[in-house]
Amino acid sequence: MGIQVWFIVLGVGVMTLIVWDGKRRKLKQRALSAAGRPHKAPAVDSASISEHPFEAMSPPEEASAVTSPAIQCMPGGSRIGSATHILGKVIADEPVLIKGRLEGTLIAPNHPVSVTASGHVASYLEGNSVDIDGKMVGTLKANTKATLLSRARIQGIVEAPSLECMAGAWLQVDVAKKVNLHKIAMVS
Structure with missing residues (x-):
């Protein structure tokens, strides 16, 4: 031939x-x-975190349909709805459920905080136990436990004594474990 x-x-x-x-x-x-x-094409360029925090994240496309337990609805507490966009500081003395967008600080040190799959948080999030199934850019501080579900997309710093990460979660973080130091004084 x-x-x-x-x-x-x-x-x-x-x-x-x-x-x-x-x-x-x-x-x-x-x-x-x-x-x-909806199918999204992978991002080509990466913007800085401060200008467009959620567009800067470009996790890999989901290869398989990994299902995780959904965040349970809580009977009481504060809810940030999916059509709500908050810029600023939120301090809560009750459980918080985030379905919308929060750009700023959320502090609920004695109560659980949950971010659903439609939720977006930028800057700082603190709670007693924190469940993330949405997007987070910034610092995440959990006083007892942080749980990252399969649709979680986290970029920044995670500080928690216990961290649970489900298959499918995408992380680009520094992890800090809170260590309780006991000082012992010796007296003679």
């Missing part, structure tokens, strides 16, 4: 692979849209 025949065979093979890849991508997009999750 001549070189022209090899180029034709190679060209046909490459075109077949391109068509198969296009069909695979189309099926993947249909599966994601049927599951209620």
